[in-house]
Amino acid sequence: xxxxxxxxxxxxxxxxxxxxxxxxxxxxxxxxxxxxxxxxxxxxxxxxxxxxxxxxxxxxxxxxxxxxxxxxxxxxxxxxxxxxxxxxxxxxxxxxxxxxxxxxxxxxxxxxxxxxxxxxxxxxxxxxxxxxxxxxxxxxxxxxxxxxxxxxxxxxxxxxxxxxxxxxxxxxxxxxxxxxxxxxxxxxxxxxxxxxxxxxxxxxxxxxxxxxxxxxxxxxxxxxxxxxxxxxxxxxxxxxxxxxxxxxxxxxxxxxxxxxxxxxxxxxxxxxxxxxxxxxxxxxxxxxxxxxxxxxxxxxxxxxxxxxxxxxxxxxxxxxxxxxxxxxxxxxxxxxxxxxxxxxxxxxxxxxxxxxxxxxxxxxxxxxxxxxxxxxxxxxxxxxxxxxxxxxxxxxxxxxxxxxxxxxxxxxxxxxxxx
Amino acid sequence: xxxxxxxxxxxxxxxxxxxxxxxxxxxxxxxxxxxxxxxxxxxxxxxxxxxxxxxxxxxxxxxxxxxxxxxxxxxxxxxxxxxxxxxxxxxxxxxxxxxxxxxxxxxxxxxxxxxxxxxxxxxxxxxxxxxxxxxxxxxxxxxxxxxxxxx
Numbered sequence: 001x002x003x004x005x006x007x008x009x010x011x012x013x014x015x016x017x018x019x020x021x022x023x024x025x026x027x028x029x030x031x032x033x034x035x036x037x038x039x040x041x042x043x044x045x046x047x048x049x050x051x052x053x054x055x056x057x058x059x060x061x062x063x064x065x066x067x068x069x070x071x072x073x074x075x076x077x078x079x080x081x082x083x084x085x086x087x088x089x090x091x092x093x094x095x096x097x098x099x100x101x102x103x104x105x106x107x108x109x110x111x112x113x114x115x116x117x118x119x120x121x122x123x124x125x126x127x128x129x130x131x132x133x134x135x136x137x138x139x140x141x142x143x144x145x146x147x148x149x150x151x152x153x154x155x156x157x158x159x160x161x162x163x164x165x166x167x168x169x170x171x172x173x174x175x176x177x178x179x180x181x182x183x184x185x186x187x188x189x190x191x192x193x194x195x196x197x198x199x200x201x202x203x204x205x206x207x208x209x210x211x212x213x214x215x216x217x218x219x220x221x222x223x224x225x226x227x228x229x230x231x232x233x234x235x236x237x238x239x240x241x242x243x244x245x246x247x248x249x250x251x252x253x254x255x256x257x258x259x260x261x262x263x264x265x266x267x268x269x270x271x272x273x274x275x276x277x278x279x280x281x282x283x284x285x286x287x288x289x290x291x292x293x294x295x296x297x298x299x300x301x302x303x304x305x306x307x308x309x310x311x312x313x314x315x316x317x318x319x320x321x322x323x324x325x326x327x328x329x330x331x332x333x334x335x336x337x338x339x340x341x342x343x344x345x346x347x348x349x350x351x352x353x354x355x356x357x358x359x360x361x362x363x364x365x366x367x368x369x370x371x372x373x374x375x376x377x378x379x380x381x382x383x384x385x386x387x388x389x390x391x392x393x394x395x396x397x398x399x400x401x402x403x404x405x406x407x408x409x410x411x412x413x414x415x416x417x418x419x
Numbered sequence: 420x421x422x423x424x425x426x427x428x429x430x431x432x433x434x435x436x437x438x439x440x441x442x443x444x445x446x447x448x449x450x451x452x453x454x455x456x457x458x459x460x461x462x463x464x465x466x467x468x469x470x471x472x473x474x475x476x477x478x479x480x481x482x483x484x485x486x487x488x489x490x491x492x493x494x495x496x497x498x499x500x501x502x503x504x505x506x507x508x509x510x511x512x513x514x515x516x517x518x519x520x521x522x523x524x525x526x527x528x529x530x531x532x533x534x535x536x537x538x539x540x541x542x543x544x545x546x547x548x549x550x551x552x553x554x555x556x557x558x559x560x561x562x563x564x565x566x567x568x569x570x
Contacts (some may be wrong), residue, residue, distance in 0.1 A: 026518060058540060111555060199426075322437045322480025327459050367567050376460040380472030 018161070019108035022098070024090030027082045028138070033133040041134025044127055046268040047276060048120075048193040050135075054412075060366075063087070063141035068114060071222045072207060073150035075114040083140040096124075096132045102170060103160075112148070113168070113207065119195035120248035127193065167208035186283025189276055199225035199261060212367035215287060217350070222413070223260040224354050226346045230289050233349040235302035237291035243281035248274075249374070254303065256345035257373050259364045260355065263327040267370070305398075306341035316393025319386055323378065339375065341398075348399035353391055353407045360387060361414055379418060384411060425450065426494030430542035436482035440474075441465045442480050444491060447545050452492030452521045456543050456550075466529075473529035473533030492521040495528060504528050507566035508559075515553035523549050527563045536567055 009047070018230065030038075050261035054077040056065030064079035082089040088096070088106070095106045103110060103117035111117065123131075153159060173192055175184040192197045199220035202210045210216075216226035226233050233398045238246075245251070250266035258266045269277050309329045311317075330338035342348055347355040361379040366372025383392065391407050425448060432438075433448050444467070453476050455463030460478040466505065466557045467476045470533035477500030501509065504524050514520045523546065527557040529539055530545045542563045551559065 184529070206508060290472065304448070318437060318480065318482055322482065323478050326478060363546075368544060374461065378476055380467065381474040386483055 018110075018158075019098075019102070019104045021108045022092065022095045022106055024106065025092040027084055027089035027337040030137045033137060037130050037133040041130035043276075044193060045103070045134050045228065045274050046191055046271040048131070048195070049265055049268050050080070050131075052264040052268070053114075053241075054080050060136070060141045060143070062138050062412050064145055064247055065143065068299040070114060070207070071219075072154040073148065075112065075148045075150075076146040079141065080135055081138050081141040081143075082155070083142050086142050086144050087140060089140060094131045096135070097128050100131075101156070102162060104397060110157060112157070112160055112395045113163070114195050116195040116198050118168060118209065119192055119197065121168075121170050122188065123381055124173070135411045163206060163208070167206070182279045182282050183286060185276065186279035186281070186286075189280050190283050190287075194280060196228070199223075200228050201302065220261040221357060222417070224350050224352050225261075226350055228284055229287055232288050233346045233351075235344050235346070235349060236299045237295055238285060238288060240278070240281045240285040241286050244278050247281060248276050251379035254306075254344050254346060256340055257364065259359055261370075263366070264362075267367075270294065278336050302343045305343045309341075312393065312397050314389075314393060315386075316391070317397070319382070319390045319391055320397075323381070323390070327375075339373075342394060343398040343400075345398070348394055349401060351404075352410065353395070353404040356391055356394060356413055357387065357407070357410050360390065361418070366416050379415075384415070387411060421485075423481060423484055423489060424487065425489045426491060432481065434481060436528050437480050440467065440476035440479045440481055440484060440489070444476065450491050450493050453525075454518055454521055456518070456522075461550075462519070463526060466525040466549065468494075468525055468529055471529065471532050473526045483555070490525075490528075492524060495524065502528075503564075503569060504531065504566045507569060508562040511558050511562040513555055513558040513562040513567055515551075515555045518555075519549060519551045523551070523559050527559075527566060528562070531567055540562065547552040 002091050036046040051061055053066055053068055054062045054064055056063070056077070059065055060081070062079070064077045066077040068075040076196075081087040084090050091099075098104050099106075099111065099115075100117055100120040101122060102121070103113065103115065105111055130196040148155070163346060173188045176187070179187075197209060197214060197218070199218050200215050201218045202213055202216055203218060204210055216231050217242045218225040232238065234255060238255065242252045242255060246255060247269045248260065249261060249270065270282075272281055309325075324342075327339040327341055347359060360376065360382075361377055363377030364373060364375040366374065378387075387409065388407055392403060395401060395404055421434060421436060422442065423430045423432060425444070430448055432443055434443055434447055441453055441455060441512075444453055444457075454464040454479065455465050456462035458477050460475040464474065465475055465477040466473050468488075469479070469484065470472065470488050492505075496505050504527050508514065508520060508524055513523070526546055526549050527542075530542065534541060534545075539560065542560055546559065546563070
């Protein structure tokens with residue numbers, strides 16, 4: 001059945017889907033929580049990346065207002081500080097649990113799944129308890145939520161009930177007894193709080209995960225979230241040790257730097273417990289499985305090319321030589337100022353040009369006032385024609401793959417956003 | 420021969436097309452305002468304007484600049500008659516060693532051409548790619564604010 005027809009049928013069946021409002025409570029005091037519990041909640045919130053969507057650029061933590069671009073329109077992260085009027089100060093722990101597990105606010109209204117309760121529904125009672133203690137003890141900020149700007153019919157909140165009836169599965173995390181404790185911990189974090197699938201799993205027309213293809217590559221705010229399963233486009237297969245280093249620091253010697261929506265993720269994971277990040281890395285390594293002999297051969301070729309540097313002729317190659325090579329052909333050794341040889345990055349090998357074009361045009365910059373690797377953007381230096389020549393060259397020379405079909409379209413989209 | 424439009428004048432250069440604009444300006448045209456800092460597009464000392472936008476001249480080969488309008492520090496004014504942003508940087512004594520200042524001025528010029536009255540936060544964000552090792556950042560920000568105020 002077509003998705004919209006599904007919605008219509010389910011809407012007809014679902015006339016009384018609204019949930020009961022729950023009574024407001026006085027915001028709990030800091031003294032009512034064990035400091036150790038608050039500290040645990042802080043670490044969990046880092047894994048959950050909560051602050052990123054719920055904090056505007058330059059704004060107060062958790063006070064909302066950050067725009068989140070989706071195919072359905074722009075969502076604005078909400079104020080989840082304990083302010084009783086504009087935040088969630090009136091939420092009891094019971095309300096908080098229901099929001100995370102069932103996607104409902106205190107009034108019983110359905111929350112859009114931009115808030116990833118599809119994943120948070122797997123959280124344990126203890127973890128939600130700690131998260132509540134942490135969130136409830138943040139600085140209360142009076143800041144009205146900005147209404148989402150969604151295209152019709154997605155702006156009709158009641159339709160979320162139908163969406164949930166079809167797609168949302170409320171179920172706790174079920175450990176796999178055949179696997180060890182570290183794998184299970186990783187599975188719990190990756191599929192629960194970490195909500196990695198939000199960006200790395202493909203979604204259908206109505207934004208629901210394609211459950212038969214988990215972690216096979218998704219989208220996030222105009223970026224492609226590369227596949228994490230056996231389809232991984234990484235030229236060099238990831239080991240758990242490399243994944244751990246990357247998830248903690250955003251850097252690994254033979255893989256690309258964390259950029260775009262992944263940058264705040266690694267900044268947060270730097271504050272998470274080491275053993276939790278190791279568990280996530282172990283789970284992700286197992287998810288991709290051992291690389292095939294063919295993949296290993298390709299990896300060796302990519303590593304050899306990275307040492308040899310680039311060579312080719314043509315307009316794109318000339319631009320690369322004058323604009324990119326000073327850093328990217330230098331190798332990435334400490335203190336060299338060098339950047340990743342492009343043959344080792346995924347932006348070149350994924351099925352879309354979006355990531356390469358975004359990095360080329362916008363560059364990579366750490367959040368203001370924070371340390372991190374920086375690459376200048378070339379939006380103003382290169383014309384559209386030059387960007388296209390450069391992308392074509394990089395795709396063929398370093399991605400070793402057929403030309404992207406979407407360069408024109410992606411380039412127009414990014415230029416439009418920048419206006 | 421490569422033809423470049425620099426500060427309103429057409430210049431013919433007998434240079435390799437891969438030559439970075441910075442070298443073309445300094446070594447061929449004796450326009451020494453733009454500075455070599457890192458050569459990697461990381462410091463901003465080489466900033467010039469291309470079609471009114473700030474561009475890092477050390478990582479911009481001249482082959483990409485046909486038909487485009489290049490403006491350097493020398494294009495904004497002279498020692499006798501400095502331009503508006505240059506006057507503001509002098510008035511605020513924004514330079515200490517001065518090495519980064521040409522890039523800072525060009526970056527500020529690019530900002531003010533698009534955003535004539537930037538907020539302090541907009542100035543800081545826009546200028547964040549230009550590094551100053553002496554630490555006169557506060558004076559630089561004040562200079563940009565002054566340039567935005569003055570006619």
